[in-house]
Amino acid sequence: MILIKDLSKIYRQGNFSLKALDGVSLEVANGEIFGVLGPSGAGKSTLIRCVNLLERPTSGSIFLDQQEITGLNAAELRKTRQRIGMIFQHFNLLSSRTVADNVAFPLEIVGVEKNKREARVKELLDLVGLSDKARVYPSQLSGGQKQRVGIARALANDPEVLLSDEATSALDPQNTSAILELLYDLNQRLGLTILLITHEMNVVRQICKRVAILEDGRIVEEGLVEDLAAQPETRLARAIFAPGELPEITPGATVATITFVGETAKQPVLASLVRRFDVNVNIIGGSIQKIGRHRVGQLQVELTGAQVKESITYLVNLPDLSVEVHQWIG
Ligand SMILES: Nc1ncnc2c1ncn2[C@@H]1O[C@H](COP(=O)(O)OP(=O)(O)OP(=O)(O)O)[C@@H](O)[C@H]1O
Ligand SMILES: [Mg+2]
Structure with a gap:
């Protein structure tokens, strides 16, 4: 579903340049939950922002379901972005809009008419278990509830892929667990492909099928999460199991x-x-x-x-x- 080939990103500021991604290649299968683990500054956000082309890669290519998206023009790109939903660490909700209107926002942008929009918003709020909060403002919600709104909004245009950048890092363990269960459930029910970025091992343990470690802009290891238990000598296994x-x-x-x-x-x-x-x-x-x-x-x-x-x-x-x-x- 997502194919990343030899992706590099160099940030330039005047004479100074910084290589945030250095030849990253990854393949995320259709319907899979793939985790990318890595320390702060490793390039995780840069990677995920390149996947929906919020950030233009310096070189390399990205394919979405076999279509190369790195070469698209602006109009094609707008269309393709609808196939990719994204959720964020700090939810990025619009505080002056109600929960329902936050979820409706991406539908408004693509010009879905009012009746259809309202029906879709209702459906989405049901899906994330927030039907009773439609008329409430984000400031009146808990962190876990805010992220549910973020998820509903990300799914508004029925994307095939969901990108998650530290979506549970601002949540307590209980809410983290509930949001991960929800993501797993959406993955199973909708066949949603999820690329998830985190620095938390329990996130990987709980829902990822495969995982890669990103360090200094490079993938240093990659594997099936369930196989790692049998390969305790790998760095990945050490990171995931963190033996006491x-x-x-x-x-x-x-x-x-x-x-x-x-x-x-x-x-x-x-x-x-x-x-x-x-x-x-x-x-x-x-x-x-x-x-x-x-x-x-x-x-x-x-x-x-x-x-x-x-x-x-x-x-x-x-x-x-x-x-x-x-x-x-x-
Ligand atoms: N817009 C930008 N301009 C210049 N440098 C940037 C920009 N965005 C990120 N960087 C640099 O690129 C490197 C990778 O940043 P990135 O945000 O991708 O890391 P990260 O793995 O997401 O870290 P964190 O876990 O702290 O979120 C860092 O050194 C960062 O300072
Ligand atoms: Mg980041």
């Missing part, structure tokens, strides 16, 4: 983090380990996280005994499971 501090360890023990995905989660892996090898297993930490629609379990264990090496080899060779050894003494 290790608890105090018995001197001489080997500590391993075992990540369970899929079917092995249901098997008594540790029991069979103890039965097969001369090894003691002490559980020192653990968690279960929801990664997208999957559950991924992580256990931190301390291993002691004569056959620690053999038991780790055994674990490493089991399918759907990954082992990371933090301390290898023995």
Whole structure:
């Protein structure tokens, strides 16, 4: 649905120039929720603004559903922009307009007649769960409600793609979760393709199918979120899982983090380990996280005994499971 090819953006001011994007290539499939993670200044907003051509790329090309949009003239571009909705960190609502009139705004711009406009606004407010707030002004809404208005407005012209630039960064955890659920729901029900920019790992964990890390204007890593649990050595996995501090360890023990995905989660892996090898297993930490629609379990264990090496080899060779050894003494 979105194809970005070798995109670069250089900002020039007098003698000074800054390369905000440096050869970025990305592909977002139809109906997918794709996350771009990255630190402040990495170029995330620049990237998303290039996708709807609010910002003109310096070089490279962008395709929307196989149509190159980087070469369009102004009139064609206006039309194409209707196929792309966008939501923002600070909602960008018009404070002098009611909720309904905010949502109606993009419909007015393209000249939808009043009756149709009102019917569509009603539909959109239903969709985001704000039917009872139509006549209210933005200042009377909570942050989560404001973002719902932003989402309804972004969907007014029935776009195929929704761009989200830190749409939950100004919200508390509860509202963040509710907005992410709404985005996921819209993705499922409408088949909406979502390109989402964030610096929050939980956002990626909760709804993204794939994710890329942007650093200094370059994509440094990319992958399927559900695969990352099994690739704990990648930077992406480290960023997403952000493993906690290790608890105090018995001197001489080997500590391993075992990540369970899929079917092995249901098997008594540790029991069979103890039965097969001369090894003691002490559980020192653990968690279960929801990664997208999957559950991924992580256990931190301390291993002691004569056959620690053999038991780790055994674990490493089991399918759907990954082992990371933090301390290898023995
Ligand atoms: N209009 C502009 N003119 C000049 N430089 C700009 C402009 N917009 C962004 N930049 C610079 O480009 C770089 C990337 O900025 P961008 O806003 O894309 O980062 P970001 O990843 O969205 O950061 P944040 O997480 O803080 O929002 C920064 O160094 C920024 O200062
Ligand atoms: Mg930004």
